[in-house]
Amino acid sequence: MxxxxxRDGRDARFNTDKISNAIKRTAQEIGxxxxxxxxxxxxxxxxxxxxxxxxxxxxxxxxxxxxxxALNDSGLKNISMAYSNYRAERTRVREIKSxxxxxxxxxxxxxxxxxANVGNNFSSKLLRIASxxxxxxxxxxxxxxxxxxxxxxxxxxHDLDSYNLTTNCLHIPTRMVLERxxxxxxxxxxxxxxxxxxxxxxxILLQSSQNDMFGGQSHPDFDNDISxxxxxxxxxxxxxxxxxxxxxxxxxxxxxxxxxxxxHQAMQGIIYNLNTMHSRAGSQVxxxxxxxxxxxxxxAALVCEIFLKEYEKGLGKGEQPIFPNxxxxxxxxxxxxxxxxxxxxxxxxxxVAAKRMNPTFMNIDADFNKEYYERGYKPATMGCRTxxxxxxxxxxxxxxxxxxxxxTINLPRIGILAKGSEEKFFRxxxxxxxxxxxxxxxxxxxxxxxxxxxxxxxxxxxxxxxSEGLNQEDSIEPVLKQGTWGIGFIGLAEALIALTGKHHGxxxxxxxxxxxxxxxxxxxTDRVTEETQLNWSCYATPAEGLSGxxxxxxxxxxxxxxxxxxxxYYTNSYHVPVYYPIxxxxxxxxxxxYHKICNAGHISYLEVDDCPDGETIxxxxxxxxxxxxxxxxxxxxxxxxxxxxGTYLHSNELACVNCGSSDIxxxxxxxxxxxxxxRFGPGKSAERKDRVSHVGNNHKAYKI
Numbered sequence: 090m091x092x093x094x095x096r097d098g099r100d101a102r103f104n105t106d107k108i109s110n111a112i113k114r115t116a117q118e119i120g121x122x123x124x125x126x127x128x129x130x131x132x133x134x135x136x137x138x139x140x141x142x143x144x145x146x147x148x149x150x151x152x153x154x155x156x157x158x159a160l161n162d163s164g165l166k167n168i169s170m171a172y173s174n175y176r177a178e179r180t181r182v183r184e185i186k187s188x189x190x191x192x193x194x195x196x197x198x199x200x201x202x203x204x205a206n207v208g209n210n211f212s213s214k215l216l217r218i219a220s221x222x223x224x225x226x227x228x229x230x231x232x233x234x235x236x237x238x239x240x241x242x243x244x245x246x247h248d249l250d251s252y253n254l255t256t257n258c259l260h261i262p263t264r265m266v267l268e269r270x271x272x273x274x275x276x277x278x279x280x281x282x283x284x285x286x287x288x289x290x291x292x293i294l295l296q297s298s299q300n301d302m303f304g305g306q307s308h309p310d311f312d313n314d315i316s317x318x319x320x321x322x323x324x325x326x327x328x329x330x331x332x333x334x335x336x337x338x339x340x341x342x343x344x345x346x347x348x349x350x351x352x353h354q355a356m357q358g359i360i361y362n363l364n365t366m367h368s369r370a371g372s373q374v375x376x377x378x379x380x381x382x383x384x385x386x387x388x389a390a391l392v393c394e395i396f397l398k399e400y401e402k403g404l405g406k407g408e409q410p411i412f413p414n415x416x417x418x419x420x421x422x423x424x425x426x427x428x429x430x431x432x433x434x435x436x437x438x439x440x441v442a443a444k445r446m447n448p449t450f451m452n453i454d455a456d457f458n459k460e461y462y463e464r465g466y467k468p469a470t471m472g473c474r475t476x477x478x479x480x481x482x483x484x485x486x487x488x489x490x491x492x493x494x495x496x497t498i499n500l501p502r503i504g505i506l507a508k509g510s511e512e513k514f515f516r517x518x519x520x521x522x523x524x525x526x527x528x529x530x531x532x533x534x535x536x537x538x539x540x541x542x543x544x545x546x547x548x549x550x551x552x553x554x555x556s557e558g559l560n561q562e563d564s565i566e567p568v569l570k571q572g573t574w575g576i577g578f579i580g581l582a583e584a585l586i587a588l589t590g591k592h593h594g595x596x597x598x599x600x601x602x603x604x605x606x607x608x609x610x611x612x613x614t615d616r617v618t619e620e621t622q623l624n625w626s627c628y629a630t631p632a633e634g635l636s637g638x639x640x641x642x643x644x645x646x647x648x649x650x651x652x653x654x655x656x657x658y659y660t661n662s663y664h665v666p667v668y669y670p671i672x673x674x675x676x677x678x679x680x681x682x683y684h685k686i687c688n689a690g691h692i693s694y695l696e697v698d699d700c701p702d703g704e705t706i707x708x709x710x711x712x713x714x715x716x717x718x719x720x721x722x723x724x725x726x727x728x729x730x731x732x733x734x735g736t737y738l739h740s741n742e743l744a745c746v747n748c749g750s751s752d753i754x755x756x757x758x759x760x761x762x763x764x765x766x767x768r769f770g771p772g773k774s775a776e777r778k779d780r781v782s783h784v785g786n787n788h789k790a791y792k793i
Contacts, residue, residue, distance in 0.1 A: 091139065094148045103147075105132050108156055115172045118241060119646050120506040127163065134159035171646065178240050220250040227252040230535070235528050242642030244525055245497045245635055246532075251303035252494075253535050255544060256565075256572065258304030258475050259491035261294050261552055264314035271550045273297050283325065287318040288355035292362040294552075295375045295413075299368040301547045302491075305376035307414075309469035309487050312381040312396070316389035323348050352391060356399040363412045364404060376762065377413040380469040382438065383423055383453070384431060393434055397448070401441045407735030409728055409756045411763050414472025415448035416721075419714055420462070425454075439710070440703035442724055444737070446758060449692070449723040452714045457685050461485060470721055472761040473631050474690035481622055482570045489554035492689065494532050495575035496525045497630040499639045500606070501659055504587030505647050511602070514588060515609060522613045525576045526625075533574075533623070537566040574623055575689035576614055577630030579639060580659035581606065582666045586652045593679055594665035604682055607663060611686045626689035629662035631760035636661060637772020657775035661760060664693070668779040673697075673709055676783055681719035692721040692761065698782050699726045699740045725780075728756035728763075 091103040109128050116123040138155045139147055153176055160169035227249050228236040238244050246252065267287055270279045271294075281287040291308060298306045308314060327344045335343065368375045381397075384390040397415075404410055417438040424431040438448050451470055453459060458468040461478050466486040470476045475492050478485050498521045507514035541548045542561040548568060551557055555567035582592040584606070585599040593603040607627065614625040632639075636658040649655045660666045663683040665676055673695055680693040695709060706724050713719045729738045731745035732752045744751045755766035757777055769777060 092146045093152065094146050096149055100146070105136075108132050108135060108152070111156070111172070112160070112168065115175065116168050117506075118243075119167060119171050120508065121165075121168060123165075123168070127165070131156070131159045131163055131165075134162060174645070175237070175241065223251075223253075224249040231528070231531055235524065235531060238524050238528070242499055242639055242646075243502065244499065244521060244528070245639070246528060247495050247497065247635075248303040252532060255302050255539075256304075256536065256568070257302060257492045257494055258471060258473070259298055259302060259306050259547055259553060260309040260469060260471075260477075260487040260489065261298060261306055262488040262554075263291060263294065263308045263311065264317065265488075266294060266550070266552060267291070267314070268317070271546075273546060281318055282321055284315070284318045284322045284352055285355045285358065287315055288359050289362070291315065292359055292366060292375075295363070295377045296366055296368045297546045298552060299375045299377075301544045304492065305378060305414075305471050305473050305475070306491075307378035307380060307469065307471045309380050310383075310467055311379045312389045312393035313383070313385050316384070316386060316392050319348070319352065319388040319391065322351060326351075349391070349395065352395045353399060356392070356396045357402075359396070360399055360410050360413075361404065364410050374412055376473070378416060378471040378473075379413045380416045380418060380451075380467075381448075382417040382431075382434060383420060383467060384434075390431055390434060393431075394437060397434070397437050397441050400447065401444060403445070403735065405735075406733075407737075408730060408732075408754070409445060409763065410447075411756075411765075414762055416451050416470055416472070417442075417448040418451045418453050418468070419710065420453040423453075425711075425714065436703065436707070439706040442706050443701050443703045446724070446726065446728060446756070446763060449721065450710055452720045452722075454714060455684065455718050455720040457688070457718075458720060470690070470692075474629065474692045474721065474761055476688065476690045476721075477573045477624070477626065479624065479688070480571065481618055481624055483554070489552060490571050490573070491553075492575050492628075493536070493569055493572035494529060495577050495628050495630065495689070496528055497577040497579055497628075497632065497635060498522070498525065498610075499580065499643070500578050501580040501583035501587060501639070501653055502643055502646075504584035505643065505650065505653065507588060509588060511588065514584075514606075518606070518609060519613075522576065522610065526617055529574045529576070529625075530621075533569060536569055537564050539565050541565060570623060572624065573689055574625050575628035576610060576625065577628030577662070577689070578607070578610060579630050579632045579635060579662060581663045582660040583653045587650070592652075592660075592666060592669070593663075594669050594671050594675070600679060603663065604686070607683055607686050611688070614689075627687050628689035629683065629687040629691045631690070631692075632659070632661050633760045633773055634770050636776065637770060640772070656779070658772035662691075663687070667696070667776055668781060670781055671783055673783045674712065677713045677717055677719055681713070681717035684720040685718060692723055693719060694723045694725045694758070696725045696780050696782050699729070700737075701726060723758060723761075725758050726782075729753055730756075 092100045093103050095101055109132060112128050112131060113123065135155045157169050157172060160172065239246050267290060268280055270277055278290060281290055295306050323344060326347050327340060330340045330343055363377050364374060366374060381393045384393055400410060400415060419425050419435060423429055424435040426432060442448055453462050453468060461468055468478055469487050477487055477490055503514055503517045506517055541556065541559050541563050544565060547553050548556040548565055553568045555571040581603050585592045585603055589596065589599050589602065591599045593600040611627040614627050618625045640654055640659050644654050647654060663680060665671055665679060676695060684691045709724065710722060713722060727740060730736060731748060731750050732754045733750040734745060734748045736745050736747040738753060756763055757766055759769060759773055
């Protein structure tokens with residue numbers, strides 16, 4: 090009788106099925122069709138090796154060594170290598186796990202009170218745990234097959250360090266919170282009475298929310314929400330003039346002039362604050378987004394106008410503000426047409442975007458947006474592209490809601506494994522979707538153990554829908570039912586190349602297949618929504634670091650495959666590859682259908698040469714919004730300015746034309762937000778170098 094000595098010292102009967110399953114799974118991961126007879130042959134070799142040793146008790150490590158030897162002796166060195174890589178990964182997990190598990194488990198439940206200034210929120214816990222160690226802790230607590238799917242690059246669990254600590258992102262119900270006041274932990278902040286106070290507190294809302302969460306936060310209707318503090322400020326100014334005895338016929342004009350000056354000061358304060366104040370224990374400025382452009386009143390239009398003008402000015406020397414992301418919402422009858430009452434705001438937004446790359450633009454006339462708008466719910470999004478409106482557990486809309494957690498599928502790997510077979514592709518895709526569902530439900534079970542006190546601001550102060558009426562010791566499960574659970578994807582272009590030889594920008598067949606693939610994901614999430622009564626959705630993942638991580642896995646497993654794994658990045662979500670020359674018109678038409686399918690978030694980027702003008706940007710947007718169902722668009726170009734004097738430069742100017750300095754700062758858009766060029770990760774740096782400008786149809790300088 091042969092026995093296996095497990096790592097914890099226990100004895101167990103030798104089971105050949107475990108060897109068989111391990112070999113088959115490893116072969117499947119690298120796309121090798123191994124026969125049953127080959128598997129049985131390897132097992133027999135292992136048994137022969139043990140018999141030759143004369144042992145009746147063998148350790149797990151010894152058996153794994155013998156499996157690897159048998160694979161090599163059978164000429165299956167590629168499977169042996171993949172098996173070895175997985176063993177090494179699991180060994181690393183065990184080594185990290187052994188010393189940390191008890192401490193991490195304790196801190197994950199409750200931060201110690203050695204320092205009275207340390208709270209019990211997300212940031213405080215991460216300070217104690219350290220991000221990387223908590224990732225491995227979270228891998229260790231999930232079922233092994235789920236951990237393995239992440240480790241080997243089949244799918245990716247976003248923000249794994251936060252898996253057991255918090256949720257992703259939030260559209261803040263800004264007006265509600267400002268009108269009632271709030272408490273950040275040390276006392277009540279009363280309702281502001283002036284526009285300056287409201288503006289400052291709007292920044293505090295973003296900062297405090299971010300300290301509780303791992304994703305970004307937004308003001309979903311900024312100009313309307315802040316505008317309620319314009320009239321009290323106006324009345325205060327008018328009263329001051331009356332008390333000074335100013336002639337009544339001059340008061341109105343002087344009041345409006347001073348009011349504008351104070352709004353300018355307030356909006357400048359927001360932009361300065363969001364580029365200087367830090368969250369998450371000082372690790373970053375808040376990842377913030379501001380939605381505007383659909384004013385309900387002239388006061389809201391005034392806030393929108395002045396905010397855009399202050400962003401256009403930039404920071405102290407005119408430098409580019411990195412945050413907030415600004416989303417200008419475009420709507421026929423409101424601002425899109427020349428005769429619309431707020432057309433001048435659309436013109437201004439295009440002018441600012443031509444200089445600052447912000448705002449990005451959202452089409453409220455896209456049918457899936459218009460449907461909600463006509464029901465009284467204003468769609469909004471975030472710079473990271475998070476979008477949510479539908480809700481199976483209550484009222485639709487985005488205020489007080491966000492994405493709870495996303496997971497992303499490695500589509501190029503499925504394309505490689507399918508070996509040209511669509512049937513096999515969809516079979517593997519379905520298996521990946523089932524794994525994603527299981528993983529997100531596991532995350533749900535972990536997160537519902539959190540209490541309101543673990544998210545003291547966003548849940549404790551009632552910013553999250555579902556937290557109303559909950560006590561500090563209550564589970565946050567009602568909140569989890571209001572948010573969304575996103576299944577995302579990366580590298581559709583490379584998956585199509587692996588399947589058909591061409592991506593969707595160069596082949597009509599691939600174009601149709603691409604829509605079929607992403608529609609399959611959407612149909613799956615719709616079905617699971619009905620099954621579980623949770624809000625599942627299809628996510629066009631904004632893959633920043635992930636674009637480089639997945640391809641590294643696949644290069645190791647499959648080697649360099651032309652136009653698939655021969656770069657340092659996979660193409661973002663459903664985008665046409667950045668290196669492929671294509672007209673603006675064609676790119677818009679190819680990517681537009683994905684916006685409706687990807688109901689967890691979507692964006693399309695159009696790359697133009699530096700220094701476009703506002704008319705160029707409006708021409709592009711008007712074509713897109715009048716002729717397609719596309720929604721969220723960003724116009725990309727490379728910003729360069731002098732760090733000494735703030736002067737903006739063309740791409741061919743190596744030194745400042747104003748002061749002669751060669752200390753030049755470059756700014757590019759990463760995946761939804763602007764960044765200094767030198768802060769790009771390796772994958773995105775490689776992608777940025779490959780980007781080519783799109784041209785207008787028939788190469789007529791963007792005139793579509």
